[in-house]
Amino acid sequence: MNAIITSFSNSLSKPWRWLTAAMLSRRVELRLAVRVTVATLLTYALSLLLHVPQVLWTVLTAVVMSQLSLGKSLKTTVDYFIGTLGGAVYSGLIAAFTPHDAELEFMTVLAVSIGPLAFLAAVKPQFSAAPFTAVMVLLAPTITHVPPLESAFFRVIEVALGGAVALFVSFFVLPSRAHHLGIEAAANMLRLMAGALRRLLAGCAEPLDVATVGKIQGDIGPAMSRLEIIADEARRERVAYFSSEPDLKPLLRLLLRVRHDLVIIGRAAVAPLPDGFRARLAPSIARIAESAARFLEESGDALLRRPAPSLVEFEAALNAYEAEIAALRQEGLTRSLPIEALERLFGLAFALEQLHQDLKELARWSADFAQAQARR
Numbered sequence: 001m002n003a004i005i006t007s008f009s010n011s012l013s014k015p016w017r018w019l020t021a022a023m024l025s026r027r028v029e030l031r032l033a034v035r036v037t038v039a040t041l042l043t044y045a046l047s048l049l050l051h052v053p054q055v056l057w058t059v060l061t062a063v064v065m066s067q068l069s070l071g072k073s074l075k076t077t078v079d080y081f082i083g084t085l086g087g088a089v090y091s092g093l094i095a096a097f098t099p100h101d102a103e104l105e106f107m108t109v110l111a112v113s114i115g116p117l118a119f120l121a122a123v124k125p126q127f128s129a130a131p132f133t134a135v136m137v138l139l140a141p142t143i144t145h146v147p148p149l150e151s152a153f154f155r156v157i158e159v160a161l162g163g164a165v166a167l168f169v170s171f172f173v174l175p176s177r178a179h180h181l182g183i184e185a186a187a188n189m190l191r192l193m194a195g196a197l198r199r200l201l202a203g204c205a206e207p208l209d210v211a212t213v214g215k216i217q218g219d220i221g222p223a224m225s226r227l228e229i230i231a232d233e234a235r236r237e238r239v240a241y242f243s244s245e246p247d248l249k250p251l252l253r254l255l256l257r258v259r260h261d262l263v264i265i266g267r268a269a270v271a272p273l274p275d276g277f278r279a280r281l282a283p284s285i286a287r288i289a290e291s292a293a294r295f296l297e298e299s300g301d302a303l304l305r306r307p308a309p310s311l312v313e314f315e316a317a318l319n320a321y322e323a324e325i326a327a328l329r330q331e332g333l334t335r336s337l338p339i340e341a342l343e344r345l346f347g348l349a350f351a352l353e354q355l356h357q358d359l360k361e362l363a364r365w366s367a368d369f370a371q372a373q374a375r376r
Helices: 002-025 027-050 055-065 070-097 101-124 130-139 147-171 177-206 210-218 219-239 250-267 275-303 312-329 339-375
Strands: none
Touching: 027 055, 027 147, 055 070, 055 147, 070 101, 070 130, 070 147, 070 177, 070 219, 101 130, 130 147, 177 210, 177 219, 177 250, 177 275, 210 250, 219 250, 250 339, 275 312, 275 339, 312 339
16 A cells, blocks of 8 residues: 555656746746736736726737836836827827818828838837827727827826836835846857867867858857846846946857857867868867866856856866977978968967867956855
8 A cells, every 4th residue: 555655656756846847947937926916917917907998909008018027127128108198199299180070181190100110110119109199099988988198098097007007016015136147148159169069179170161160150140149138137127226246248249259269169160170280189189178168057057056166177288289289390290281280280370279278268257247246
């Protein structure tokens, strides 16, 4: 009997452990789901209490304004409100002072309202809500039977209410900070770079074509773009919170330099080293690849409150590589190399030295970041 109970308990514990692990891995998304739900319910209740004419648009605004992080919610709310205000004022004035009782007149007013606002939204993305608002202002009176200016006024009120509730919920209900998301994105970026570095430097011993090099570096570009967006959101949060958290912009610039190092390394490693050089340089290059990749991975861990890594192993491997290059030059072996092979060889040496300088800068930034976090 005990064996049956134990077996049944084990069969239930496995799905539970899987569910718990899945929830922990998606905790940011779960927080967003809770915030959207709370913002929806709270906005709906306030709309009924304040007798807002179009409860639908107030609730939809709150849903749209509830974003993954506070910084993104701030940006979305400000941009959406500016676009709504501009679209409402412009289209409301045109509709109020231009006759549009006939269908042709109404179509003319609609075109005059939407055209310039659509052009403005294309030039200034923060006005992307303006054309949508103009449609609402011009067509809503056909449903609610209110004057255009009154329709524009209520549209602004609806957006203001929905945005205010969304920001309130973002601040106080399971807040998710863009700074923390940025640190996680930077740690992920460092892990991607570590993997790319290992594979690129392996090309010094085995052939790598241009398509393969592009594929190796393919994930870094989108990850960098995402990190740039999050860093901008984190800057807005620092202003909103009057926070002393470290600015992510210096880290972003540093990671961009490391990415450029990988591009140069990829160009140098697109073809294997010459036969006579490969056997002598391959061991030190392999050590450089592994030690640098490990440093990048451990630097990512350090951003997440782990001990800061050391550059000693990488610097020892780099010194061994440079000593071997010097020995090859002293023996006169570089004189017989074709120009293209010689350019790749010294291009790789330059890229590794530049990587060394950037990794030292990353080590200094990590130490300063750890001290700032400890003070906070």
